[in-house]
Each structure stands twice: as C-alpha cells, then as structure tokens.
Amino acid sequence: MRTYIALLRGLGGKYTLPMQGLAEIMLELGLRDVRTYIQSGNAIFRSDRASTGEIAEEISSAINERYGFAPRVIILTPEELREAVASNPYPEAESAPTTLHLTFLSSVPEHPDLVKLERLRQAGERFTLRGRTFYFHAPNGVGRSKLFASIERALGVPGTARNWRTVCRLLEMVDQ
Structure with a gap:
C-alpha cells in the first residue's frame, strides 16, 4: 500500500464539502486510512492502486454525484x-x-x-x-x-x- 496526498481545488463559497463527507466518499471508493486536514480539501490516504489519475477522477466524480460539483483533484506522492x-x-x-x-x-x-x-x-x-x-x-x-x-x-x-x-x-x- 502506498500513501498519497489528495488536494482538491475550488472549495469554498457555493462549493462546500464537509471533510467528513470527503473522507466517507474516499472510503467508499476503497481508499484506506483517510485523514483530512482543514476545510480547504486536503486528504492523506493509502491505496494499492498506482494510477493517481484514475483515483483523482473517481474522487471528483463521486463528489459530483453526492454534492453536485466536480472539483479538480490533484494527487501527490509523499x-x-x-x-x-x-x-x-x-x-x-x-x-x-x-x-x-x-x-x-x-x-x-x-x-x-x-x-x-x-x-x-x-x-x-x-x-x-x-x-x-x-x-x-x-x-x-x-x-x-x-x-x-x-x-x-x-x-x-x-x-x-x-x-x-x-x-x-x-x-x-x-x-x-
């Protein structure tokens, strides 16, 4: 399992996303050990998947389904x-x-x-x-x-x- 950092862009104003909601979405996608930091859309997680682009797209799509907007997600390695x-x-x-x-x-x-x-x-x-x-x-x-x-x-x-x-x-x- 690898550790990754997810950074969401464009949160705030009319696009609010509770960090608990973000963590729930990420866990539902099979990501593990999800920890969030402050309301601006930062999460640390673990996954055995190597395609960070696919993970980013899945997070964005799941947020869109639940909250009605699709933030850009950039994933970094440690x-x-x-x-x-x-x-x-x-x-x-x-x-x-x-x-x-x-x-x-x-x-x-x-x-x-x-x-x-x-x-x-x-x-x-x-x-x-x-x-x-x-x-x-x-x-x-x-x-x-x-x-x-x-x-x-x-x-x-x-x-x-x-x-x-x-x-x-x-x-x-x-x-x-």
Whole structure:
C-alpha cells in the first residue's frame, strides 16, 4: 500500500464539502486510512492502486454525484511533497508561512508564459516554477495579487495552491 496526498481545488463559497463527507466518499471508493486536514480539501490516504489519475477522477466524480460539483483533484506522492518542500527557493519566507504559496500543478507546463506573470508581478512578489510546483512569495498577501489570480492561465495547466503552513502540516501528517 502506498500513501498519497489528495488536494482538491475550488472549495469554498457555493462549493462546500464537509471533510467528513470527503473522507466517507474516499472510503467508499476503497481508499484506506483517510485523514483530512482543514476545510480547504486536503486528504492523506493509502491505496494499492498506482494510477493517481484514475483515483483523482473517481474522487471528483463521486463528489459530483453526492454534492453536485466536480472539483479538480490533484494527487501527490509523499516523495513529490517532500521534494516540493526541499526545493523551496524562498526559505527566508518560511517564517511568515501564509505569505508563501505552492501551486501544485496537474502536469509540467509545456509552454508557460512566465513573461506574462513577470508583467503582473507587484513590488515584493517573487515566483519560481520548478516542474509541477509553482512557488509564489507575496509578502503583502495574495488577495489582491493579479499574478496569483493568473497562475493557471499563464502556465496553461490547472493547479491548486496551498500556503506553506498547510504544506508543512500535510508533510507532518504523511510522516506520522
């Protein structure tokens, strides 16, 4: 059995999903040892299945059947999460964990428009793309950041962002 991390995109507002409901759906799909973390759609689970794409699609479809919306689900291995943490290009930002966001992408962007993101970058903002992970440091927050709002369009692939605190907590949960 392998351990995986499921990250759901687009929860909140009119698309609410109780984490207990997510855990129940995942257990019904045959996934094991499901643990969720905060209301933003994070789950650690175990499975003997190797196709993370199929698992992600099944979770999304089951949520759609029960709750009427199909969030994008991105699944990471513990190794991918560890590598993302170890590769953080902004270690000095770790002391303010809500200013550092990692966007986990569904795939490696083939033609990312980093020039567009550079044009949208506000004073103090920094970003780095490494494989399937987009790092974004926004000392003034992401709420009004035009760059943050444009990440997926500029990269050409969907993703879901988590702040540094959440990423580190998920890694702790994986290691427990």
